Amino acid sequence: MLIELFTDYTLRNVALGSALLGIVSGALGCFAVLRRQGLLGDALAHAALPGICVAFLLTGSKAPLVLLIGAALAGWLATLLLLTVVRETRLSTDSALAIVLSTFFGFGIVLLTFISRSGSANQAGLDKFLFGQAATLVAEDVQTMGLLGAAALLILAALHKEFKLLAFDAEFAASLGFPARGLSVLLTSLIVIAIVIGLQTVGVVLMAAMLVGPAVAARQWTNRLGVMVMLAAVFGAASGVSGALISVSEANTPTGPVIILSLTVIVLGSLFFAPARGLVWDAIRRRQQRAERLSD
Amino acid sequence: MSNPVEIRDLTVSYRDKPALWDIDLSIPAGRLVAIIGPNGAGKSTLIKAVLGLAPVVAGTVSIFGAPYAERRRMVGYVPQRSSVDWDFPTHALDVVMMGAYGQLGWVKRPGKTQRELAMRCLEQVGMADLADRQISQLSGGQQQRVFLARALAQDAQLYFMDEPFVGVDAVTERAIVNLLRDLRARGKTVVCVHHDLDSAPEYFDWLALLNVRLIAAGPFEITFTSDNLRKTYGGTMGAAIRHIEHFEEDRRAGPMGLRSEDEVRC
Numbered sequence A: 001m002l003i004e005l006f007t008d009y010t011l012r013n014v015a016l017g018s019a020l021l022g023i024v025s026g027a028l029g030c031f032a033v034l035r036r037q038g039l040l041g042d043a044l045a046h047a048a049l050p051g052i053c054v055a056f057l058l059t060g061s062k063a064p065l066v067l068l069i070g071a072a073l074a075g076w077l078a079t080l081l082l083l084t085v086v087r088e089t090r091l092s093t094d095s096a097l098a099i100v101l102s103t104f105f106g107f108g109i110v111l112l113t114f115i116s117r118s119g120s121a122n123q124a125g126l127d128k129f130l131f132g133q134a135a136t137l138v139a140e141d142v143q144t145m146g147l148l149g150a151a152a153l154l155i156l157a158a159l160h161k162e163f164k165l166l167a168f169d170a171e172f173a174a175s176l177g178f179p180a181r182g183l184s185v186l187l188t189s190l191i192v193i194a195i196v197i198g199l200q201t202v203g204v205v206l207m208a209a210m211l212v213g214p215a216v217a218a219r220q221w222t223n224r225l226g227v228m229v230m231l232a233a234v235f236g237a238a239s240g241v242s243g244a245l246i247s248v249s250e251a252n253t254p255t256g257p258v259i260i261l262s263l264t265v266i267v268l269g270s271l272f273f274a275p276a277r278g279l280v281w282d283a284i285r286r287r288q289q290r291a292e293r294l295s296d
Numbered sequence B: 001m002s003n004p005v006e007i008r009d010l011t012v013s014y015r016d017k018p019a020l021w022d023i024d025l026s027i028p029a030g031r032l033v034a035i036i037g038p039n040g041a042g043k044s045t046l047i048k049a050v051l052g053l054a055p056v057v058a059g060t061v062s063i064f065g066a067p068y069a070e071r072r073r074m075v076g077y078v079p080q081r082s083s084v085d086w087d088f089p090t091h092a093l094d095v096v097m098m099g100a101y102g103q104l105g106w107v108k109r110p111g112k113t114q115r116e117l118a119m120r121c122l123e124q125v126g127m128a129d130l131a132d133r134q135i136s137q138l139s140g141g142q143q144q145r146v147f148l149a150r151a152l153a154q155d156a157q158l159y160f161m162d163e164p165f166v167g168v169d170a171v172t173e174r175a176i177v178n179l180l181r182d183l184r185a186r187g188k189t190v191v192c193v194h195h196d197l198d199s200a201p202e203y204f205d206w207l208a209l210l211n212v213r214l215i216a217a218g219p220f221e222i223t224f225t226s227d228n229l230r231k232t233y234g235g236t237m238g239a240a241i242r243h244i245e246h247f248e249e250d251r252r253a254g255p256m257g258l259r260s261e262d263e264v265r266c
């Protein structure tokens, strides 16, 4: 398998694409998690589905760039709608998220059904965006993903200090003259990019887990934000690559669920066994303390 | 030089409910100012309005004679401690360095200069030995001192602090009082939201009583009266009024300046 990785065209694309996805969503997911915006990622991912369908209906093209632009625009629209609902109504943020998420996703499913009924020769394959199908990645997809991902990571690296301050204390950031709302919109846009990168590999339904999982696992191992971001990228890449390769070796397995399963192994391992915050060591420490008290 | 803070006809409103109504307030330089009022009186909102963080409906605020946006580098801010997540993955020194982000500007990362500055600020609040400690491992008082050190790193002329004494231990309370006096001695102006009527006249020398409207403002000797407190608290706070009556008796007995801190605290 290892040698095939470098020679087999499909395997190479799958491995590269899922590694990219893992790195970008892992790093950006840290900020989403620290700002308690995991649900926002979920809403944005689900909102991408109607965007993809509309882009296909309007252009008749399945070129990755066309579909990705559709997904990104829909994500943007969902964000704007969400902010408006929160501002103009008395709904709480999570109710507003739930409404936006289900409306967009429901609309997407309707469009998807319509497209597959219309029976155009080109229609097959849009449903891979539901749960992902890494085997369909071609070199062109991986290139698009690489460009988008590199841009997102560059911005994240340049504005690391600003995003850290925004995540820790947004009002203090604003008092220093860093525009909290603008930075927040920028960060959300970067998360939309991460989602777009993951569409074909993980799919819209499980994409949010790819943002939240690596960050939660990484937080267990470190108390430094910089280290957390790096670790999350590594965890994201590891689960992406292993999951994608397993799914490709079993014909017709959707990739998203397999990636999320291997991510789950990492997350559970971290929750239980990480030295300072792991539940297992916690229990052992408590038992030792109890024993000491009893022997006193 | 203009006053550190000049507020004219300020009205702030979240949705349709006014949080502050037609405030006029001038704060003179070199004072330790307490903002006192019941819960929901708009004390935090007043600070946020000055810093451009609250929805101002009408009125103007000027800081040393200019809008806040032109005076950011002269102002330090200590938000309410409970306003942030203390389980954030960072350590004390790193939080203090955030105070220097404004001077650093966009993109540039903090370096040796900022680390040394932050270390000096931690020393000033007696926290140098905890610089590397993860912030969730600090006590409430130590977290508060980290926030104060972050404001010191802003190297400002005017400080706004939101309830710095809430939930802190006796050591921290002493440290904060000494820090406030030190700042005043260096000619800085400090504006604190304060909740404890008992300690207010001892810790501060200038008072603004607030309940959506400004009830009174000025030196304690003039403003700290049972009448004003009744107007601020709606006459419902019996305990508060009793404190004042003691204070007024004390004042009749002798001038404030002669009372040492320790006598008052016993």
Ligand SMILES: Nc1ncnc2c1ncn2[C@@H]1O[C@H](COP(=O)(O)OP(=O)(O)O)[C@@H](O)[C@H]1O
Pocket: B014, B015, B019, B037, B038, B039, B040, B041, B042, B043, B044, B045, B046
């Ligand atoms: N972000 C906000 N959105 C809506 N209402 C708010 C917000 N912040 C404060 N308020 C309201 O404004 C009033 C004043 O709040 P605040 O300034 O926090 O009072 P204080 O600090 O004196 O306790 C309260 O009624 C509060 O509910």
Ligand SMILES: [Mg+2]
Pocket: B043, B044, B045, B080, B193
């Ligand atoms: Mg308050």
